Amino acid sequence: MKIRTLMAVAFTAGLAYAGQAAADVTLRVADSLPVGHFFSNYATKYWMEEITKRTKGEVKFQYYPAEQLGKAKDLLALTQSGVADVGYVVPSYASDKMPLTAVAELPGSFSDSCSATMAYEKLARDDGILAQKEFKPNGVRLMFTLVLPPYQVFSGKKPIENIKSLEGLKLRTSGGAMEATVRSFGAVSVRMAAPELYESLSRGTVDGMLFPYASLLSYDLAGITGYGTVGENFGSAVLTYVMSESRWNKLSPEARKIMDEVGRETSKRACSMTDKDTKTDIEKIKAKGVQFVHFEGGDRDVIKKKTTDVSKAWAEALDARGKPGSELLAAFHKALEQ
Known part of the structure; x- marks a missing residue:
C-alpha cells in the first residue's frame, strides 16, 4: 500500500514537472537591424528582458540581429513559416501583403514619432481596422511597433x-x-x-x-x-515585430497577457525616447x-x-x-x- 502511494505521488510530481517544463519556451527573434541600432536598444532588448523577468523565466529568447536569420524583405514569410518565432517586419518591404499599413507612412500628417505610433498601434491591435484587415489575413499579431519621426x-x-x-x-x-x-x-x-x-x-x-x-x-x-x-x-516608415497567430496560441494565457502589456509599454517607450533624441x-x-x-x-x-x-x-x-x-x-x- 505504501509502495503504491509513493508511486502515485511520484507519478503526479512527474506530471507536474513535465507540465512545467513544457510551459517554458524559448522564442527566436529575428531582425535586420545593425547591432547598436536605436530601435533595438530602446525597444527590442527591453521587450525581451521585461517579458523574461515578468514571466519568471517561462518565456526566454534567442536574438538574431543584422539579418542573421534572413533578409529584411523575407522576415514576414520567415515568421509566418515558423523559422522565426518573432520577426521584425517593415510593412513597406512587403507592401504587396501589407498595403494598408502605409497609411502611417503618408507624408505631411504628423510632426513627431509618438503621435503617429500611438495612432497606428490603436488601429493595429485588438479589433482595430488594421488588426482585422491587415495583420489577421497574414496570420500574424503585432507585438510592438514604432512609427519613425518624419522622414x-x-x-x-x-x-x-x-x-x-x-x-x-x-x-x-x-x-x-x-x-x-x-x-x-x-x-x-x-x-x-x-x-x-x-x-x-x-x-x-x-x-x-x-x-x-x-x-x-x-x-x-x-x-x-x-x-x-x-x-x-x-x-x-512603420517598424513592427510580429508573431504568427499559431505560435501565439501555443503560449500560456498568462504569458500572452504579459507579452501584450509589455508590447504596449515598449511601443510607448521607443517613441518617447526617439522623440527625445531628435x-x-x-x-x-x-x-x-x-x-x-x-x-x-x-x-x-x-x-x-x-x-x-x-x-x-x-x-x-x-x-x-x-x-x-x-x-x-x-x-x-x-x-x-x-
Missing part, C-alpha cells in the same frame, strides 16, 4: 536649396507610399532595404534618400551625406558637416498640395481594389487627433 530628404553630393532641387534625384525609399511621394516631386524612387544603403550611396547608385535623423546615424550615413532638409514630413540627432548630423535647409515661402504651398494629393490618391487606389483606403485614412487622422 527628411538627404543628398550625398547634390545640393538641396529649394523644392525644385529634388527633381531628377535618385532617392532611396522603402517602398509603399514613399515611392509616390518621391515621384510627386519629380524625383526617382529607388526601392531598397536600409542595410543596402551605405554601399549604394557611396557608389552613387542613389543620389540620396528619404530617412529619419536617427537612422542616418545608426546606419553611419552622416559622414557620406552632404545636404538635408529639416522640419519636413516626407513620410515615414534635437540631439540633428546637432550630431550637423557636426558631421551636413548642411540643412528648411523650405519656406512658395515651397511650402507646393509641399502641402503635393502631400495632400499623394494621400488622396493612395486612398482612392486602395478603394478601387476593394480595400478600405479612404476609411483607413480617416480612421488614422481621427486617431492622431485623439
Whole structure:
C-alpha cells in the first residue's frame, strides 16, 4: 500500500514537472537591424528582458540581429513559416501583403514619432481596422511597433536649396507610399532595404534618400551625406515585430497577457525616447558637416498640395481594389487627433 502511494505521488510530481517544463519556451527573434541600432536598444532588448523577468523565466529568447536569420524583405514569410518565432517586419518591404499599413507612412500628417505610433498601434491591435484587415489575413499579431519621426530628404553630393532641387534625384525609399511621394516631386524612387544603403550611396547608385535623423546615424550615413532638409514630413516608415497567430496560441494565457502589456509599454517607450533624441540627432548630423535647409515661402504651398494629393490618391487606389483606403485614412487622422 505504501509502495503504491509513493508511486502515485511520484507519478503526479512527474506530471507536474513535465507540465512545467513544457510551459517554458524559448522564442527566436529575428531582425535586420545593425547591432547598436536605436530601435533595438530602446525597444527590442527591453521587450525581451521585461517579458523574461515578468514571466519568471517561462518565456526566454534567442536574438538574431543584422539579418542573421534572413533578409529584411523575407522576415514576414520567415515568421509566418515558423523559422522565426518573432520577426521584425517593415510593412513597406512587403507592401504587396501589407498595403494598408502605409497609411502611417503618408507624408505631411504628423510632426513627431509618438503621435503617429500611438495612432497606428490603436488601429493595429485588438479589433482595430488594421488588426482585422491587415495583420489577421497574414496570420500574424503585432507585438510592438514604432512609427519613425518624419522622414527628411538627404543628398550625398547634390545640393538641396529649394523644392525644385529634388527633381531628377535618385532617392532611396522603402517602398509603399514613399515611392509616390518621391515621384510627386519629380524625383526617382529607388526601392531598397536600409542595410543596402551605405554601399549604394557611396557608389552613387542613389543620389540620396528619404530617412529619419536617427537612422542616418545608426546606419553611419552622416559622414557620406552632404545636404538635408529639416522640419519636413516626407513620410515615414512603420517598424513592427510580429508573431504568427499559431505560435501565439501555443503560449500560456498568462504569458500572452504579459507579452501584450509589455508590447504596449515598449511601443510607448521607443517613441518617447526617439522623440527625445531628435534635437540631439540633428546637432550630431550637423557636426558631421551636413548642411540643412528648411523650405519656406512658395515651397511650402507646393509641399502641402503635393502631400495632400499623394494621400488622396493612395486612398482612392486602395478603394478601387476593394480595400478600405479612404476609411483607413480617416480612421488614422481621427486617431492622431485623439
